[in-house]
Amino acid sequence: MKAATISDYNAAIEITEIDKPVLKADSVLIKVHAASLNPIDNILRSGAMKEAMPLSFPHVMGFDVAGEVVEIGKDVANVKVGDAVFARPNQEDAGAIAELAHVKESELALKPANLSYAQAACVPLAGLTAWQALLTKGHLKKGDKVLIHAGSGGVGTFAIQIAKHVGAYVATTVSTKNIEVVKTLGADKVIDYTAQQFEDEISDYDLVFDMIGGDTLDRSFKVLKKGGTMISIKGQDSAGLAKKHGVRFETLWMEPDGAMLAELGTLLSKGIVKTVTDSTFSMDEVDAAYAQLAKGHAVGKIVVEVGE
Numbered sequence: 032m033k034a035a036t037i038s039d040y041n042a043a044i045e046i047t048e049i050d051k052p053v054l055k056a057d058s059v060l061i062k063v064h065a066a067s068l069n070p071i072d073n074i075l076r077s078g079a080m081k082e083a084m085p086l087s088f089p090h091v092m093g094f095d096v097a098g099e100v101v102e103i104g105k106d107v108a109n110v111k112v113g114d115a116v117f118a119r120p121n122q123e124d125a126g127a128i129a130e131l132a133h134v135k136e137s138e139l140a141l142k143p144a145n146l147s148y149a150q151a152a153c154v155p156l157a158g159l160t161a162w163q164a165l166l167t168k169g170h171l172k173k174g175d176k177v178l179i180h181a182g183s184g185g186v187g188t189f190a191i192q193i194a195k196h197v198g199a200y201v202a203t204t205v206s207t208k209n210i211e212v213v214k215t216l217g218a219d220k221v222i223d224y225t226a227q228q229f230e231d232e233i234s235d236y237d238l239v240f241d242m243i244g245g246d247t248l249d250r251s252f253k254v255l256k257k258g259g260t261m262i263s264i265k266g267q268d269s270a271g272l273a274k275k276h277g278v279r280f281e282t283l284w285m286e287p288d289g290a291m292l293a294e295l296g297t298l299l300s301k302g303i304v305k306t307v308t309d310s311t312f313s314m315d316e317v318d319a320a321y322a323q324l325a326k327g328h329a330v331g332k333i334v335v336e337v338g339e
């Protein structure tokens with residue numbers, strides 16, 4: 032099958048012919064229609080995480096997949112050939128930008144019928160990250176005030192909408208050009224990080240969802256009320272600052288979860304949560320797609336359409 036692969040860390044992405052995945056009993060093979068890109072793809076490719084998450088080569092790029100089930104393993108119970116599905120497979124199965132993807136039944140969900148494959152591919156990794164940060168770890172509830180950084184990004188666009196659905200008051204940071212986009216998604220207070228210091232604008236918040244790290248994470252502690260919660264997905268340890276400010280601090284590494292993805296799928300099928308697409312590329316343009324991601328200024332998700 033055709034796949035977008037790298038032969039080593041930092042190698043160029045090539046469209047190569049590789050063997051189709053070997054189907055396991057608890058998994059399905061998906062004919063991929065669309066994939067979306069995430070910063071982790073470039074991080075893994077660079078070798079920066081080769082100790083924690085080593086790659087085996089050839090490595091197929093991409094985690095997020097949407098497509099049609101074409102084969103099922105013998106233990107698969109609730110999915111059939113022909114079903115339209117979407118998923119964020121675990122790292123062992125990663126390889127979304129390929130004609131076929133191998134996904135555990137427990138890690139996929141039925142694609143909402145109102146979403147195209149390209150829209151569905153935007154959802155799994157970023158959507159589950161937002162869900163797990165705000166709800167699973169952040170315990171966000173109606174009436175809470177939450178600051179969501181980078182509201183215009185892949186994770187941020189989902190986070191704003193999930194937080195609004197819960198009934199929270201949402202502040203978010205964006206650059207000037209993205210103010211309108213996040214207002215459309217429901218943000219109550221929009222802070223232009225190029226012109227304002229967010230810690231001068233808001234205080235006494237219940238929750239901060241950080242996806243920037245560094246100085247932004249450090250300054251974010253100032254907007255929390257005592258007993259508030261900081262969730263960061265940047266892997267930076269801020270336990271000391273958390274103690275100083277009297278808040279709870281947790282880092283998150285998102286986990287694939289088909290049941291949770293189905294819950295998010297229900298919100299998508301009702302139009303409560305919408306996908307935001309930055310740009311769409313063909314499989315032959317995958318290099319350009321990853322170059323766009325590397326700029327770090329995507330508005331929503333970058334999609335690669337696979338197949339005809």
Ligand SMILES: NC(=O)c1ccc[n+]([C@@H]2O[C@H](COP(=O)([O-])OP(=O)(O)OC[C@H]3O[C@@H](n4cnc5c(N)ncnc54)[C@H](OP(=O)(O)O)[C@@H]3O)[C@@H](O)[C@H]2O)c1
Pocket residue numbers: 069070071156157160180181182183184185186187204205206207209224242243247264265266283284285324327328329330331
């Ligand atoms: N731990 C986990 O499980 C996990 C899961 C998913 C993502 N992540 C990490 O979370 C980060 C975000 O992921 P993503 O998919 O949302 O990335 P992304 O789509 O590439 O995010 C790009 C967005 O970030 C905004 N941005 C950049 N600098 C900013 C700043 N200083 N303040 C506010 N907004 C800023 C950009 O807006 P402008 O163009 O306006 O600057 C752009 O819209 C990445 O570092 C990723 O690796 C971690």
